[in-house]
Amino acid sequence: MSAVVTLRDVHKRFGDLEVLKGVSFEVAKGEVVAVIGRSGSGKSTALRCVNRLETIQSGSIEVCGHRVDSPDLNLRALRQDVGMVFQSYNLFPHLTVEQNITLAPRRVRKIRGAEARDLARGALERVGLADKIQAYPEQLSGGQQQRVAIARSLAMNPQVMLFDEVTSALDPHLTGEVLKVMESLARGGMTMIVVTHEMAFARRVASRIVFMHLGKVWETGPGEMLTAPRTEELRDFLSNEL
Ligand code: ADP
Ligand code: MG
Numbered sequence: 001m002s003a004v005v006t007l008r009d010v011h012k013r014f015g016d017l018e019v020l021k022g023v024s025f026e027v028a029k030g031e032v033v034a035v036i037g038r039s040g041s042g043k044s045t046a047l048r049c050v051n052r053l054e055t056i057q058s059g060s061i062e063v064c065g066h067r068v069d070s071p072d073l074n075l076r077a078l079r080q081d082v083g084m085v086f087q088s089y090n091l092f093p094h095l096t097v098e099q100n101i102t103l104a105p106r107r108v109r110k111i112r113g114a115e116a117r118d119l120a121r122g123a124l125e126r127v128g129l130a131d132k133i134q135a136y137p138e139q140l141s142g143g144q145q146q147r148v149a150i151a152r153s154l155a156m157n158p159q160v161m162l163f164d165e166v167t168s169a170l171d172p173h174l175t176g177e178v179l180k181v182m183e184s185l186a187r188g189g190m191t192m193i194v195v196t197h198e199m200a201f202a203r204r205v206a207s208r209i210v211f212m213h214l215g216k217v218w219e220t221g222p223g224e225m226l227t228a229p230r231t232e233e234l235r236d237f238l239s240n241e242l
Helices: 043-050 075-081 097-109 113-126 142-154 172-187 199-205 232-241
Strands: 003-014 017-028 032-036 058-063 082-085 160-164 191-195 208-213 216-221
Touching: 003 043, 003 191, 017 043, 017 058, 017 191, 017 216, 032 043, 032 199, 043 058, 043 160, 043 191, 075 082, 082 142, 097 113, 097 142, 113 142, 113 172, 142 172, 172 191, 172 199, 191 199, 208 232, 216 232
Parallel strands: 032 191, 032 208, 082 160, 160 191
Antiparallel strands: 003 017, 003 058, 208 216
């Protein structure tokens, strides 16, 4: 089994507050892991540790062969392998969709002109927005802007994608189009960790669910665990989500 992401006994503290209390899980190539749990349970922190947006106190994290917890980590190489999409899409308002998408590749890979345009178009096709390449963010709906943010990540050709509640800021009628894009990425074999409150999506798309509670992986299993929770805590969580 080739694990793309491995967390082993990860502990993370903010001052006196221990937020991750020995978190362990693995994500194999092509797997989609949905991370669910109450607000404050440590989901975002765990994801941010994977991308070294946070450092950890103990344990180990390995991502695409990078020892993320090592002082020798090549941060740039890690960030090239790991794409991350947040709730707020943070597109530059004064740049076109194409310019937003090609900003990082231009800087990192020194590509220009037609090559940059092809890269943007290819990424936009994967999110169903090839016709918006010359648009400005304000001309797009929230759902379309989030799809552009996903395309921007894809343009870096990541090995794994991290999604942190990417539909939480969207109106319900715009949520579906973003989830559809994520589902098609998953079907295409992308390795993904998805923090989400969309339980139907988690059940349908995820290879595995990780339920976090009080900074721990409380329960983990296939999608069916959502219909047959083993712990009181997961049962409570699910009854409040529905
Ligand atoms: P979730 O994403 O599951 O809602 P988070 O990982 O965002 O949870 O937060 C877990 C806990 O860590 C919360 O109690 C939160 O207040 C705390 N926390 C998160 N980030 C920081 C930070 N930068 N400084 C201090 N506390 C933080
Ligand atoms: Mg969060």
